[in-house]
Amino acid sequence: MRPKKVILCIDDNEQSLSIRKFMLETRGYRVLTASGGREAIEMFQNSGAIDLVLTDLVMPEMDGAEVIRVLKELAPETPMILFSGKVKMYEKGTCADVFLPKGSYPPMDLLERIRIMLVKKRGPKKTLTHEFVGAGTNSGNQAAAS
Numbered sequence: 001m002r003p004k005k006v007i008l009c010i011d012d013n014e015q016s017l018s019i020r021k022f023m024l025e026t027r028g029y030r031v032l033t034a035s036g037g038r039e040a041i042e043m044f045q046n047s048g049a050i051d052l053v054l055t056d057l058v059m060p061e062m063d064g065a066e067v068i069r070v071l072k073e074l075a076p077e078t079p080m081i082l083f084s085g086k087v088k089m090y091e092k093g094t095c096a097d098v099f100l101p102k103g104s105y106p107p108m109d110l111l112e113r114i115r116i117m118l119v120k121k122r123g124p125k126k127t128l129t130h131e132f133v134g135a136g137t138n139s140g141n142q143a144a145a146s
Contacts, residue, residue: 004030005118006047010040010055010067020054027111037062041070050078051118057084057099065094079117 007029011017014035021031032047034040036059044050053071055064068080072095082094085102098113 004028005051006030006032006049007052007054007114008032008034008040008044008047008050010034010037010053010059010064012036012056012059016056023107023111024114029114036060037064037067037070040067044071044074050075051121052114053078053080054114055080055082057082065096069095077121079121081113081117 005028007024009017009020009024009031010033011020012035017033017035021033024031032043032050034043038061040053040055044053053068055067057064059067064082064084068082071078071080079097080095081098081100082096083100083102097117100110100113
């Protein structure tokens with residue numbers, strides 16, 4: 001069994017955060033939650049490996065774009081999604097990989113986008129080498145011959 005992918009969700013709206021956490025956990029992800037930018041950065045630094053970050057844009061103290069800028073400095077290879085219910089388009093110099101306006105996409109689209117971003121991060125599937133397959137076959141034939 002492979003380890004669960006870890007997603008850090010950041011939103012100052014506790015209800016939205018709970019719904020998103022539930023949706024992701026039912027799809028097999030491990031979800032860490034933070035209600036603000038500073039808490040999220042601390043969590044990111046202390047939690048080990050986080051596979052993807054999903055953050056709201058409009059939050060008090062530190063907005064989602066600033067959180068992503070800091071996190072990208074720490075781990076540029078980690079995919080990060082910025083979303084907002086108040087802003088429909090966002091072009092300000094963001095380091096986010098994707099911007100999504102809340103409510104303009106079905107939850108299944110978000111889940112599919114997350115899945116694709118995690119696959120791209122992982123890279124291509126590893127295949128068995130020819131020698132390994134051949135070695136397994138030979139030992140099987142030797143066992144059958146004995």
